[in-house]
Amino acid sequence: MKSIKTKILLLFVSLLLLLQAISFWSTYDSLRTKERIAIDSQLSKAKALFDSEFNRREFYLTSFAETVTNDYGLKSVFGEDQRSVAIALLNHGKRINADLAMVVTPSGMIELQLVNSYQNNQNKKVVRGAQQGQAFGFMPALKQSQLPPYYVIGEQLYQLHLSPLKSGPAIIGWAGFGYEISTPLAESFLTLTGLQADLILEQQNHWSLLGSSNPLAHIASAKALINPTSSDVISLKQQYSAAGGANFYVLLHSSRDNLVAVIQQSWLQILLITILTLIISMVAAYLIADDITRPIKLLVKQAKRLAAGEYQKPVSVNDKTELGQLASEFNSMQEKVLNREQAIKHRLQHDPLTELPNRHWLASKLQDLTEQNSAPFALFHLNICRLKEVNDTLGHTAGDQLIKEAGKRLTALQSEHFLCHIGADEFVLVLPNITRDTARDELNNIAMQMHEGCNYQDMHLQLQIRVGVALYPEHSQDPQILVQKADAALNHCRESRSHCYIYDPSTDTNTVERLSLINDLKKAIQSNQLILHYQPKFSFAANKITHVEALVRWQHPELGMIPPDSFIEIAEHTGQINPLTRWVFLEALSQSLAWKVQGIDINIAINISGENLKDESFYSFICQNIESKQLRAESFTLEVTESALVDDPETAIALLARFKERGFKLSIDDYGTGYSSLAQLKRLPVHELKIDKSFVQKLAIDADDAIIVKSTIELAHNMGLSVVAEGIEDLASLRWLEKANCNLAQGYFISRPKPANELYQLLAQESIEFAN
Amino acid sequence: MSKYCFTLLVVFPCMLSQAAETLDYAVQVNSPDNNPVQDVVVYLTPIGHQLPHINQTAVTIGQRDKAFVPYISVAQRGSKVDFNNDDNITHHIYSAVGENKFSFQIKAGEQHSKSDFNHSGVVPMGCNIHDWMGAYLLLVDTPLFNKTDSQGRANFEQVSAGDYQLTVWHPELKTADKQISQTISIHQTGTHALNLPHALEAEFEQQNPDDFDFLSDY
Numbered sequence: 001m002k003s004i005k006t007k008i009l010l011l012f013v014s015l016l017l018l019l020q021a022i023s024f025w026s027t028y029d030s031l032r033t034k035e036r037i038a039i040d041s042q043l044s045k046a047k048a049l050f051d052s053e054f055n056r057r058e059f060y061l062t063s064f065a066e067t068v069t070n071d072y073g074l075k076s077v078f079g080e081d082q083r084s085v086a087i088a089l090l091n092h093g094k095r096i097n098a099d100l101a102m103v104v105t106p107s108g109m110i111e112l113q114l115v116n117s118y119q120n121n122q123n124k125k126v127v128r129g130a131q132q133g134q135a136f137g138f139m140p141a142l143k144q145s146q147l148p149p150y151y152v153i154g155e156q157l158y159q160l161h162l163s164p165l166k167s168g169p170a171i172i173g174w175a176g177f178g179y180e181i182s183t184p185l186a187e188s189f190l191t192l193t194g195l196q197a198d199l200i201l202e203q204q205n206h207w208s209l210l211g212s213s214n215p216l217a218h219i220a221s222a223k224a225l226i227n228p229t230s231s232d233v234i235s236l237k238q239q240y241s242a243a244g245g246a247n248f249y250v251l252l253h254s255s256r257d258n259l260v261a262v263i264q265q266s267w268l269q270i271l272l273i274t275i276l277t278l279i280i281s282m283v284a285a286y287l288i289a290d291d292i293t294r295p296i297k298l299l300v301k302q303a304k305r306l307a308a309g310e311y312q313k314p315v316s317v318n319d320k321t322e323l324g325q326l327a328s329e330f331n332s333m334q335e336k337v338l339n340r341e342q343a344i345k346h347r348l349q350h351d352p353l354t355e356l357p358n359r360h361w362l363a364s365k366l367q368d369l370t371e372q373n374s375a376p377f378a379l380f381h382l383n384i385c386r387l388k389e390v391n392d393t394l395g396h397t398a399g400d401q402l403i404k405e406a407g408k409r410l411t412a413l414q415s416e417h418f419l420c421h422i423g424a425d426e427f428v429l430v431l432p433n434i435t436r437d438t439a440r441d442e443l444n445n446i447a448m449q450m451h452e453g454c455n456y457q458d459m460h461l462q463l464q465i466r467v468g469v470a471l472y473p474e475h476s477q478d479p480q481i482l483v484q485k486a487d488a489a490l491n492h493c494r495e496s497r498s499h500c501y502i503y504d505p506s507t508d509t510n511t512v513e514r515l516s517l518i519n520d521l522k523k524a525i526q527s528n529q530l531i532l533h534y535q536p537k538f539s540f541a542a543n544k545i546t547h548v549e550a551l552v553r554w555q556h557p558e559l560g561m562i563p564p565d566s567f568i569e570i571a572e573h574t575g576q577i578n579p580l581t582r583w584v585f586l587e588a589l590s591q592s593l594a595w596k597v598q599g600i601d602i603n604i605a606i607n608i609s610g611e612n613l614k615d616e617s618f619y620s621f622i623c624q625n626i627e628s629k630q631l632r633a634e635s636f637t638l639e640v641t642e643s644a645l646v647d648d649p650e651t652a653i654a655l656l657a658r659f660k661e662r663g664f665k666l667s668i669d670d671y672g673t674g675y676s677s678l679a680q681l682k683r684l685p686v687h688e689l690k691i692d693k694s695f696v697q698k699l700a701i702d703a704d705d706a707i708i709v710k711s712t713i714e715l716a717h718n719m720g721l722s723v724v725a726e727g728i729e730d731l732a733s734l735r736w737l738e739k740a741n742c743n744l745a746q747g748y749f750i751s752r753p754k755p756a757n758e759l760y761q762l763l764a765q766e767s768i769e770f771a772n
Numbered sequence: 773m774s775k776y777c778f779t780l781l782v783v784f785p786c787m788l789s790q791a792a793e794t795l796d797y798a799v800q801v802n803s804p805d806n807n808p809v810q811d812v813v814v815y816l817t818p819i820g821h822q823l824p825h826i827n828q829t830a831v832t833i834g835q836r837d838k839a840f841v842p843y844i845s846v847a848q849r850g851s852k853v854d855f856n857n858d859d860n861i862t863h864h865i866y867s868a869v870g871e872n873k874f875s876f877q878i879k880a881g882e883q884h885s886k887s888d889f890n891h892s893g894v895v896p897m898g899c900n901i902h903d904w905m906g907a908y909l910l911l912v913d914t915p916l917f918n919k920t921d922s923q924g925r926a927n928f929e930q931v932s933a934g935d936y937q938l939t940v941w942h943p944e945l946k947t948a949d950k951q952i953s954q955t956i957s958i959h960q961t962g963t964h965a966l967n968l969p970h971a972l973e974a975e976f977e978q979q980n981p982d983d984f985d986f987l988s989d990y
Binding site for chain 1: 906976
C-alpha cells in the first residue's frame with residue numbers, strides 16, 4: 001500500500017535525486033572541462049617547451065658553427081692538415097658539449113666525423129664516425145643552406161648544423177656540430193614538463209627507440225603511443241623530418257591517472273558530499289513526511305474509534321495547520337454524532353408518546369436481570385381495556401391521553417419497579433423481589449392506582465387494566481420466553497374477560513409446536529394431509545342416525561394425528577380458516593354424494609368459524625358448489641359458535657339469515673359457554689341449539705348440569721329450536737336426554753368420529769338399540 | 773658535354789687575311805636571353821702551339837670602402853699583384869684555399885705587392901677582419917685573357933692564328949668549375965660570340981649585413 005508518507009517520501013527523494021543528479025552533472029561537466037583545459041594547457045605548454053628547446057639548441061648550434069667556421073685559425077689549416085682540423089673541431093665541440101663534429105668538403109665528402117661514444121664503463125670517448133670518408137648525401141640541400149636540422153648516423157639521431165667555411169666569397173667546406181637526441185633529452189623533458197618523453201626514429205619503416213625518460217620503455221611500448229587507443233593516456237605527438245626521408249617522433253605522454261589525480265581527489269569529495277546530502281535529505285524527507293502524516297494517522301485512528309462507537313476520547317493534534325482544523329472539526333463532529341446517537345438510542349429505547357422505555361430497553365433490562373441470576377422478580381404485562389372504543393369514539397388523541405395517564409400512574413407506583421411502554425396500549429412492569437404470594441398485593445396496588453377516573457375534555461373516563469403475570473424464575477429463566485408467558489397470561493385474561501391472571505402452563509396454547517404448525521397447515525390443505533371424520537348424531541325420534549358432524553383430522557407426516565383444537569385456532573388466527581372451511585365443505589359435499597349413491601340420506605354438519613362469516617365470497621362459494629353437485633341445502637347444517645358472532649354480530653346475523661333462507665340448517669354450537677344473551681339468541685336465525693359437552697358429560701351424576709340441560713331444552717323448544725346434546729358417554733345420559741325430549745344425541749357412547757367407510761354399517765341401520 | 777649546348781657563331785670577314793701572322797680577335801659573351809654580360813673572364817689557351825710572349829701586366833686589387841675593387845681580377849701566373857689599401861683601416865687579406873694561399877696585413881694607405889702567385893687556379897680572397905669582403909683572382913697559364921666590357925666583349929690583340937681552348941669563367945657561373953670551355957680555331961680577325969648556358973647568380977655582395985655606420989669613423 002502506498003501511504004501518503006511513502007508518496008511524500010518518494011516525491012522528496014526523487015526531487016532530491018534529480019537535484020543531486022543535476023548538480024552532479026554540472027559539477028562533472030565543469031570538472032571535465034577543467035580537466036580538459038588542464039590537460040590541454042599542460043600539453044600546449046609542453047609543446048611550446050620542447051619547440052623552444054629544439055629552437056634554442058638549433059640556434060645555439062648555428063651560432064656556434066658560424067663562429068667556428070669564421071675562425072681564421074681553422075681556415076688556415078683547412079684542407080691541408082686534417083689532424084689539426086680534427087683537434088680544432090674537437091676543441092670547439094667540447095665548449096658546447098657537442099656530441100658530433102663534422103666536416104664536409106665542397107666535393108661532397110665527409111672529411112671528418114667525430115662522435116661521442118659511451119662505452120661500457122660510461123666513459124665518454126670521441127671516436128671516428130661511421131660515415132667518415134663517405135659521401136655526404138645531401139649536398140644540394142647543404143649548398144642551398146636547406147639541410148634539415150636532424151641528421152641520422154646509423155641508429156643515432158643528431159640535431160646538426162653545418163656552416164660553410166669560406167675563403168672570402170668562396171665556400172671551401174662545411175663544418176658544424178650536433179647534439180645527440182637521446183635519453184638525456186627525454187629526461188630533461190620529464191624534469192621540465194612532468195611528462196614522460198619517448199624519442200622514436202623511423203627509417204624506411206624501421207623503428208627504433210632513441211631514448212626515453214622511462215628506463216623501462218622499449219620500442220614496442222613507445223610505438224603504441226603514437227596512435228594511442230586507450231583514453232587513459234594523454235599524449236602529444238610531434239613529428240619531424242630528418243634528412244634522407246627519416247622521421248623522428250617526440251612523444252610526450254602521461255597516463256591520465258597522474259594528470260587528473262588532483263581532480264580525482266575533488267571527485268571523491270563531491271561523491272562524498274553527494275551521498276551525505278542524499279542521506280541527510282532522505283532523513284529530513286522522512287521526518288517531514290512523518291510530521292505531515294502523524295496528525296493524519298491520529299485522525300485515522302480516531303475515525304476507526306468513532307466507527308467502533310467509541311466517542312469519549314477527543315483527538316488532540318497540536319497543529320495549527322489545516323490538519324489541526326480538521327482535528328477540531330473531527331472533535332465537534334464526534335460530539336454531534338454522540339448527541340445524535342444518544343438521541344437515536346433514546347428514541348430506540350423509549351416510546352415517543354410516553355417517553356417511557358420500550359420493548360428494546362426491556363429486552364436488555366431483562367437480560368441484565370436474568371444474567372445476574374438475582375432474586376426472583378415478576379413481570380406484569382398490562383393492557384388498557386377498551387382503548388379501541390375510546391379511539392373510535394373520542395379519537396386517537398383521547399386514546400393517547402389515556403395511555404399517557406396510565407403511564408404516569410404506573411410510574412407513580414410506590415414499590416420498586418421498572419416500567420416499559422411496549423406497544424399501543426401495552427405496558428410491562430418489572431417488579432423485583434415479587435413472588436407469587438406478593439404479586440396479588442401488587443396487583444391490588446395497581447388497581448388502586450387506576451381506580452380514580454381521569455378527565456378528558458370534561459369527560460370522565462375510567463381506566464381499566466388487564467394484567468398478565470409471569471414470574472422469574474418460576475415460569476422461565478429466559479427473558480424472551482418470560483415475556484411470552486406474560487403475554488399468554490394477558491391473552492388468557494382477555495379470553496376469560498378477567499382483570500388479572502398469573503401464568504398457568506396448562507392454559508397456554510402458544511407453544512413452539514404451534515408456530516411450526518402454522519407453516520405446515522398451509523401445506524396440509526394443499527397436499528391432502530387432512531381427512532374428514534364423521535361423528536354420527538342419533539335421532540331419538542327416528543331411532544336411527546340421521547345426522548353426522550364433519551370433523552377435520554390432520555395426519556401430520558411427523559407429528560402424527562393432530563387434534564383439531566390445536567390447529568383450528570391456529571387457522572383462525574393466521575387467516576387459514578377460510579381455505580380450511582372450504583376444503584371441509586367440498587369434502588363433505590363429495591361424501592354426501594357418495595352416501596347418496598349408497599342410498600344413505602344423511603345431514604352433514606359443518607363447523608363455521610367467525611372468520612368465515614366475514615368472508616364476502618363464502619356464501620356464493622357454498623351455494624355454487626351445492627348447485628353444481630345438485631345437492632340440497634337442507635342436507636347440510638352449519639354449526640356456528642356464539643363467539644363467532646361477537647366481533648360483528650349484525651353482518652354475521654345477516655349472512656346466517658341468507659343461509660337459512662337458502663335452505664341450510666343452522667345450529668348454535670357449544671351453547672352455554674359463551675356470553676350471548678337471550679335477546680341475542682332470539683335474534684339469531686338458527687334452527688337448533690347444541691348444548692356444550694361440559695354440561696352433558698356429567699349429566700348423570702351432576703344435578704346442577706341436569707337442571708341446566710333440562711331448562712335449556714325447554715327454552716329451545718319454546719323458542720321453536722331443536723336441541724342437540726353432545727358429549728354423551730353413557731347409556732344413563734342417553735336415557736335421561738330421551739326423557740328430557742332432546743332431539744339429537746352425539747357422543748362416544750353412540751360413536752366416535754370415524755372415517756366415512758367405517759360408518760357405513762351404522763348409518764345404514766334402520767333402527768338402533770342401545771344397551772350397556 | 774651535350775647539355776651545355778650553346779650557339780657558336782663564328783664570323784669570317786675575309787678569307788684573304790688568313791695569311792697574316794697575328795690578328796685581332798674578339799669574344800662576345802651574352803646571357804641566355806642575349807644581353808651582354810660584363811666582367812666575365814675569357815681566356816684562350818693554345819692547342820698544339822706555343823705562344824711567343826708572356827703577359828706580365830701587373831694587376832692591382834684595391835681595398836676601398838671596405839671592399840675589394842675590383843671583385844674579379846685575372847692575371848697570368850707569376851705576374852705581380854699589387855694590393856692597395858685605400859681605406860683608413862687595416863685589412864688582413866688572406867686566401868685559405870688552393871696552392872696560392874697567402875695571408876698578410878696591410879695598414880691604411882699602404883701598398884703590398886705579391887709576385888709569388890706561381891700556380892694557376894682560382895684564388896678566393898677575403899679579409900679576416902671584415903668578413904663580408906671578398907674577391908677573386910684567376911691565375912691563368914696563357915697571356916690571352918681579358919674580362920668582358922660593358923658590351924660583353926673581350927678583345928684580344930695580336931693573336932697568333934691557330935687552335936685554342938676558349939674558356940669563360942665567372943665565380944657565379946653555375947657550371948662545374950664555374951667555367952665553360954670550347955675549342956676554337958682562330959685564323960682571321962673576327963668575333964666569337966657565345967651565350968652562357970645560365971644566367972649568372974647574384975654577385976657576391978661585399979657589404980656589411982649589419983648597420984655598420986659607426987665604423988665609417990675608423
